[in-house]
Every structure is written in C-alpha cells, then in structure tokens.
Amino acid sequence: MEVIRHEGPGRxxxxxxxxxxxxxxALAGVDFTLSPFNSFFHPKEPGEYDFNLAPAIPLGFYTPDEVIEKALGRLWSVNYEGFNAFYLPALRRTSYLGEFFKIIERYNFDAVYLGNSKILVREYRYFVKIIRELRERFPNVMIIADLEPFFYPLAVYLGVDAFDTRSLKLYDFEGKGFTQYSPFLWKEGSNSMDFAEETVLLVRNTLREGKLRYLVENFFSxxxxxxxxxxxxxxxxxxxxKYTPIQRETVYFISDASIRRPEVRRWHSRVAERFVPPRNTELVLLFPCSAKKPYYFSRSHTLYRRAVKEALGSGIAKVHELILTSPFGVVPREWEWLAKYDIVVTGHWSEEEVKPAAELLAKTLEKYPKDVPIIAHLDEAYVEIAKLAGELSGREITFTRVxxxxxxxxxxxxxTETLKEFELEATKEDRTYRYFEGIRKVFDFYFGQGAGEAVLPDNGKVRGSKMLRIFAENQQTGTFKDGVISVTPYGMQRIYDALGAYWVKVDFELRGDVFAVGVDEADPAIRPDDIVGIVRDGxxxxxxxxxxxxxxxxxxxKGVAVKVRKRA
Structure with missing residues (x-):
C-alpha cells in the first residue's frame, strides 16, 4: 500500500x-470461511478475492496465556504461500503482539485483518494501542477491521484502511436501516451496504480535503x-x-475534543521551542484575539494599533505584541498569518482552555528580559489567563482600565495613557530589523530557531512588494507572502548547514520524486507537507x-516520500 495523503494516522x-x-x-473483499473441524479459517483457492486470508486461529480477546502460546506454535507451522492477508487477533495480552508481528514480517503480507474489532472498540486503550503498534511497525500494510459504518471515520483517523462488511447482513436480517445517528436511531428497511459505501466515500473525500478530524468530531455516535x-x-x-500535515487551511474547533487536536499541541510546542522575541523589544503588549483572521485586519486590532501609534510614535518598532486566544493560547504577532482557525466565541472559557493558555503565556513571557515591562489590554477570561501567567512566570503585568x-x-x-508613560525611540535600523523579523519568525516556525537568520541574515536583502524575494550573499534563498514561504535549494542548504534540520538523505542522482525505498535517513521532525531538503553527501x-x-x-x-519541486 502506498500513502498518497495523511491526516493524522489516517491515510x-x-x-x-x-x-x-x-x-x-475502502470496503474490502475478504475470503473468511470458518472450518468446523479445527477452528482454523480456511480460504478457498488463492486469487478469488482481493485478500486471501491465510489459515488462522480465532483467538478471543480475553484468551489466556497458555492457549495463545499453543496457537502461536501452530501458526508457525502453517504454509502461507499464496496468501496475502494475515488474521491478527486483537488480544488483551498485548505482550504477544510481537510474536504475531514476526510472522507478518517474515511472510510480507499485504494486509492484516484485525480480529475481535467489535470487542476492541469497547476497550479504548487497547484499540488505540494495538492499531498504533501495527501501523508504526508496518507502514505499507493495509489494516482491515470488521466494524459498523458509524465507526468508519474514527477508525480511519486512527489508522484503519478498509472494512469487512459481512457482519452488516445481520442488521439487514433484523430489518434495521442505518442512519447518521445509529446505533440509537434506525430506520426501517435494509440499507447496510449502501450506507457503508456512502460512509466510506464520505471519509475518503474528507481525508482528501484535510477535514477528517472535523468529520470524526461530527460522528460521536x-x-x-x-x-x-x-x-x-x-x-x-x-x-x-507525527502524521498530521503542517496546517495550511483553516481548522474548525467545534467541540471540547477540538482543543485537543494535534495542531493545537504542535502550536504550543513551537511557541515554547521555536519562538524567540525580537532582541530590540523594550515593551510587551498583550491583546485579545479577534474573530477576523489575521487579527491585523480586524476592527479591534486596527483600533489597538492606532492607540499604540498615538502613544509611542516611531517607538512602536520596539514594542512586541502577543495575542491571547483559545485553543492556540499565545500567537506572536509575526505568526498571526499561520494561526488559521475558527472557534465559537462566547466569552466563556473552560478550565481545559484557561490553564494551558496561561502556562504557555508564562513560558513565553520568561523569554523576555526581566526589565522589559508587560502591559495587558484585556477583558473577561483573558484577564484570568494573564494573571495566572504572571503568577507562574513571576513577571509583573500591568493591566489597563477596560x-x-x-x-x-x-x-x-x-x-494610550498607560503607554505614554514609556519613552521609546526607534531608529531606521530598528524598523528594518523588525521588518526582517516578521519574515524570519515564519521560517523559524517551519524549520526551527535560526532558520530565519539563515535565509535572511542582517546583511541580506528583500526585494519585491507583494511576493517578497529573499536574498543572502546575493543569491535567492526563498520567497515570502502573507506567511506563505518557499525555499530555494541554496536557502535549504543554508538552513541545513545552520540547523541540520528537515533533511532527507539519499544516495542517488535526483531525477524525479524521491520514493520511500530510496530514503537512507530522514529528520524525525519532518511532518507531511513540510518543505524538506534532499541531501546527498552533505x-x-x-x-x-x-x-x-x-x-x-x-x-x-513503497510510494513517494518527497515530491520534488526544485533541483539544485
């Protein structure tokens, strides 16, 4: 199986x-006939189905150790020639998974049929653990499970690839027709296959559009x-x-589960690890977010900007702004182009939102010199977040009267009156530095601290108006427009030399895309859709x-690992 696109482990x-x-x-055709004589599953002749299941022993989820060990002994004696699918019984005793994995690895099966699936979904931890171990050990193996259609979005999101539909005939026999609200609401008639086909097509389309997680949260049956x-x-x-693509489109937060999305975890991690305040910062301002994104174009932030400009004049080039929001917590002004999200704004924040935001703000405030004043222009729950962050960081925060x-x-x-108490003077060099920083910080977000300075050093140049072209040593390193970047091979070389990050090592002449089989090593930090450098001999x-x-x-x-855009 070749991976075309990811959203989380779903593919x-x-x-x-x-x-x-x-x-x-997809819905998979699996030959799965139970023999009454020896409890083995015996397929017909290989080749009659998409997947021909090798002889297997149907162990139950709660099978004791001695039975599992006896079954494993028998499984090693099976002749697997001609079969392309292996029956893996999901067991509570997960320590035996490795033994089954040895068989899968030795005989190079194309697919694994996950037995006991319907029991497994009731054992939350085991469901996630077993699918994870299987997916990470065998990235090209197709995982098949026997589940009802209302489980398809969640199962695919976690790593299942296809579904056996034989058991759905039981619902047809009982005259139960599936609805979006099954298993609580049914309709009369038999529609199991039609509903399964519609659901798997829906899952496939949302995966293609990058909205699978959104669908999962709408299928909380x-x-x-x-x-x-x-x-x-x-x-x-x-x-x-690890498998969630770098965010390019708007993420919709629609439930309490949304604030735990991988994109949120990644954002918090990158603010903590990759954001460094501009070195000429002499004043920090905290503002609330706005419904309109980027915040800069919203009415509220336009008014804030006018007030700051009125109070500080050119000194604004020595002010740094942090925007507080849920669930991303803290958005440095330079990263507002990257914070693409939409969330219901009610003014009410849950504890699950307040505490992480405050902790992230505290970590961010600790990055500034202790003598840099912090002014908060906030209301409602934002004040609570800032006060808690002040306590956690030990930093004093001055609140304006709202x-x-x-x-x-x-x-x-x-x-305005609060800011007039500060006398900040900025030079032309300060303004140029901040202009450069607005570009550099975005590169830091994607590649790590120092990437921005690698592609745009102090003696670098920026040319253009809308689509900015970036130069270092008179060679173009990349482009920048509204937070969207590109990198040239020369720019990627500078990032690789400075950070040793986002590389894929090969040992052949580059002619087209890089296939997984040709990858020798790759930076573990790489995520789907990341910009990466293909490296040979340094x-x-x-x-x-x-x-x-x-x-x-x-x-x-199997499959493409990197789609090549530019060759050196």
Missing part, C-alpha cells in the same frame, strides 16, 4: 493487487467514540501529531514537499 492510500488497484479507505478519541488525544498525542470591552472609547484612552540537491513523516519515510518501502 488516503493506493493499493495494487496484480493488475488491479484501488484507493483506500456512542460513548465508545468519545472514549477512544480522548485516549488517543491524551495518551497518544505524539502518534496523532470598560465596556477593549475597544470602548474609555478603554482605548486608558491604553549537499542539498533538491527541495520538495514531504508526503510522509520523517520516521515513516525510513520504514516504508
């Missing part, structure tokens, strides 16, 4: 079987859905984040967009 894939090929997620997703978010956040909202006449007057020979995560590139043996 749009291409499966080739002989001369046939199809796209996943049972307590099992909520429990499984919560376990995945809270106990396996690294698994979800009446009838932060954009009220008296509130803006208070902001030299960047091309720049492209990652299809897979860094770890996945190394483990995978």
């Amino acid at each position: 749009l894939g291409l499966v080739r079987i002989g001369e046939r090929s199809f796209t996943t997620p 049972t307590q099992y859905h909520a429990g499984i997703l919560r376990i995945a978010d809270l106990e396996h956040p690294d698994y979800l984040e 009446e009838n909202g932060t954009t009220g006449r008296e509130s803006l007057k208070s902001l 030299k960047v020979i091309g720049v492209g967009k990652a299809v897979l995560s860094g770890d996945e590139m190394v483990r995978a043996r």
